[in-house]
Amino acid sequence: MNIKKLSFLVIVSLICSCSNDKGSTIITIKNSLEFEREFETVELSKSDLNIENLDNICILNTETNTLEVVQTVDNDDDGNLDVVLFQPKIKANATAKYEVVLIPESEQTETQEWCYSRFVPERTDDYAWENNRVAFRTFGPVAQKMIEDGVKGGTLTSGMDAWLKRVEYPIINKWYARGVIEKGAYHKDIGEGLDNFHVGVSRGVGGIAVKTDSTYSVSKNFTAWKTITTGPIRTSFILDYADWDANGKVIKERKHISLDYGQNLTRFNVELSGTDKVSVGLTSHKKDGEVTTNKEEGWMSYWEPFDDSELGQGVIITNPKRIIAFDNYLTDRKDESNLYVQSNVSRAFEYYAGFGWKKSGQFETKTDWNNYLSRFSNCLQNPLEVNVVTPSK
Structure with missing residues (x-):
C-alpha cells in the first residue's frame, strides 16, 4: 500500500523538474451525464500509463493546478504497485484534463485513511x-x-x-x-x-x-x-x-x-x-x-x-x-x-x-435513498470515459 497527497507548495517547486522530459502523460475524462459527478474512482494500471514504476506517481488537475489525492495499490501482493486510484470531480456534460507528474517520495505527505x-x-x-x-x-x-x-x-x-x-x-x-x-x-x-x-x-x-x-x-x-x-x-x-x-x-x-x-x-x-x-x-x-x-x-x-x-x-x-x-x-x-x-x-x-x-x-426520506440508488446505477451504466495519451519513448 502507498498513500499519497501533496501540497500546492510542493507542486510549485517540483513540477517542472520532475515531469517527463519527453512529454507528459495526459488523462482526459469525460462525463456524458446531465449532472456533476464525484466520488467515482478512476483506476489506471501501469500499462494504461505506459510507466514501469508507480512509486512516485501523482496526478495534477490542469485546470486548478493542484494535485489530486491518489492511492496506489499492489493488487496481487507481489511487492510491486499495480494501479493508481483517484476520484475526479467533473461537471455535467464536461471534460477534465489531468497530467501525470513524478514527485520524489521524500516530498510526499500521507493522507487520512478514510477507507x-x-x-x-x-x-x-x-x-x-x-x-x-x-x-x-x-x-x-x-x-x-x-x-x-x-x-x-x-x-x-x-x-x-x-x-x-x-x-x-x-x-x-x-x-x-x-x-x-x-x-x-x-x-x-x-x-x-x-x-x-x-x-x-x-x-x-x-x-x-x-x-x-x-x-x-x-x-x-x-x-x-x-x-x-x-x-x-x-x-x-x-x-x-x-x-x-x-x-x-x-x-x-x-x-x-x-x-x-x-x-x-x-x-x-x-x-x-x-x-x-x-x-x-x-x-x-x-x-x-x-x-x-x-x-x-x-x-x-x-x-x-x-x-x-x-x-x-x-x-x-x-x-x-x-x-x-x-x-x-x-x-x-x-x-x-x-x-x-x-x-x-x-x-x-x-x-x-x-x-x-x-x-x-x-438521507431524509425513502425518495432520497431511492434516488441515490438510481443515480448510482446510472453512473455504473454510463462510466466516466477515460482516455490516456502517453509520450512516445
Missing part, C-alpha cells in the same frame, strides 16, 4: 470495513465454531452486518476498543452512531443465497481473509468460504470486497461455481419496511422504521440484464425474511450493497 478494514481477533474473529459514510462487518470461523459447540457469544452467519456511523472519521478501532473495556459498548450511541442492526442468519446487507424451488440455501462464516489495501480512496480485501450445499449442488465461493470514499455501497465481486443463478438479499427485520424494485436500472430498496430513526438498504446489480426476478420472501422462521434479487451468474458476479441511515443526516 479502512481489518481482521478483528479481539472480537472473536470479525472482519470489519468502513469509509467516511458507512461501516460493515461479517463473521469468521471461530464465531461459527462457538455456535456449533454451544459456546455463548458465537455467531453463525454469512450475512453482512451494518454499523450505523454518523461521523466522517474512522470508528472501527475506536468502537472495538470500547467493546474490550465494556462488553457491547458499541451497541450504545454516544454521538458517533452504534451497532443496532441485527443480522442473525439473515442476509444482512447484501449476503448471497442460492434458491431451489422456494428454499434459499446459504454459506456459513468466512474461513479465511486477506487485506489488499486501505487508504484515502479505497479499502479492499478477500474472504474465502468453505464449500457449501444448495440442495445437492456444491457451491464454491470467494468474495472480493471493496469500499470507496464517499460511497454508501460496498462492491462485491464474487467468484462462484456450482450454480448458474444466485440471489442477493436484504434483511427485512420486522417486516414493516417499504419495498421498491427497478429491474431496468438493476436495483432494489428496503426502507424501514428503525428504532428512533429510519434506514434504507439497497442492492444494485452491475449488469441489470442478468436479473431474473425480485422476491420479497417473508416467513415466520426467525431472521429468514429477506428481500431478494435473483440473477444469472457466470464464474464472476458483481453487485453493490449498502445502506443509508436517516440519523446520519445523509
